[in-house]
Amino acid sequence: MTLAHHGSAGFSAPIVTWNCTASSAPIDTLPLFGIPLVSASAETVLDHLLMPGRRARIAFLNAHCANVAARDTAYADALVTADMVLPDGIGIDVAARLQGLSLAENLNGTDFTPRLMARAASKGLSVFLLGGRPGVAEEAAKRLCLDHPGLRVVGTRDGYDGMANEAAAIAEINAAHPDILLVALGVPKQDRWLAENAHLLDVPITMGVGALLDFLAGRVARAPLAVRRAKCEWIWRLAMEPRRMAGRYLVGNAVFLARSVRNALAEADGLAATRRGFDIALAGGALALFAPLALLLCLAIRFDSRGPVLFRQTRIGKYGVPFTLYKFRSMHIDAEQRRAALLATSDREGVCFKSRHDPRVTRVGRILRRFSIDEMPQILNVLKGEMSLVGPRPALPEEVAAFPVRALGRLGVKPGLTGIWQVSGRAEIGFDKMIDMDIAYARSRTVLLDLVLIASTFRAVIGGRGAY
Secondary structure (H helix, E strand, O other): OEEEEEOOOOOOEEEEEEOOOOOOOOEEEEEEOOEEEEOOOHHHHHHHHOOOOOOEEEEEEOHHHHHHHHHOHHHHHHHHHOOEEEEOOHHHHHHHHHOOOOOOOOOOHHHHHHHHHHHHHHOOOEEEEEEOOOOHHHHHHHHHHHHOOOOEEEEEEOOOHHHHOHHHHHHHHHHHOOOEEEEEOOOOHHHHHHHHOOOOOOOOEEEEOOOHHHHHOOOOOOOOHHHHHOOOHHHHHHHHOHHHHHHHHHHHHHHHHHHHHHHHHHHHOHHHHHHHHHHHHHHHHHHHHHHHHHHHHHHHHHHHOOOOOEEEEEEEOHHHOEEEEEEEOOEOOOHHHHHHHHHHHOOOOOOOOOOOOOOOEOHHHHHHHHOOHHHOOHHHHHHHOOOEEEOOOOEOHHHHHOOOHHHHHHHHOOOEEEOHHHHOOHHHOOHHHHHHHHHHHHHHOOHHHHHHHHHHHHHHHHHOOOOO
């Protein structure tokens, strides 16, 4: 995985590129609402999905989905943990632009899924349709076979009586050995169901498709292609189904747009300014208070071992932007060269290396680490605006390169000197749990929460739990 940076008006946003094999097309993602959203052409996504041996759980994100995810944490988690979340509709494009991001292509399900079926037919792949009212899946299967000659539909099951016995439904799907499973249970049920049963489903590609089976079966009229390309399908749907769609599309999109504007303005103005002032005031006060101690520490480090007092290292900050992190040197100067040989001795699960008995640590360094004093120079990073007082710990570039997709959500906020992970046990917390904590913080952070975490940090530092 590689990181690239794109943006405008001084706003730098990351594109995280996934290149799983030498022959696979890279897949770019952009963070929106804490969700890694695919920013790539349909052809690129299809090439990536249909490589031999590929397994993926796919979801779509439109304005309605974003509104639901804002109040349904289980659904939000299902989106964050999906292997791919595809942008669906003009609302998501507008929300991205408000954040200074630019998505490569709108990949709405009613256009993308037929293209996936066409590719599947050309490759001799099979599909299973799950969901809809009785008879809908069968009618949709007939339509797909007519539209895509050669497509093998190996099973259908409705989303009512057919889902009453969940174990039986899963057993039937697995017995059919489909290459692709299309689930039309509606949002949020379909994506929550796929996430909860991912470990039980023996299907390479699974995808929640909303009302697509109803469209294919002719139960719901679909907008003409010219209307969809003009990006005004919501107006057409209002005209077709005024009573049902008015609440969802007029009110829903208004709420979504208002929330997107509020988030963008808050990030750019009020909230960002408040948080920045908070960081400067506390960091500046801490710098003045601890200056005499810092001078003594500099002398101790120089006398204990040869090398510079400050250790500089490239870390990954907000939106994947690299920066130089400062620490008091707690290791011997050849520590970086010796790191690769010590990876197998890590005491911590996951991609982040941490060793309780790291031989590279100096005598003074062990004291610095025990009380987290080695982190003190990062006050300079806070004053420079590269870090915040509270946030996820900044990761190394090689660690970010090994992150699973859901972990990229932690890059949506500035890294911090302290955070939920630091006050909960630090190195004793496994990687997956740390990611859960960081994503939870990114979703719910407030200045009050930051104050609570800063206060809790003093207790954690004195206790020394997980510090080594």
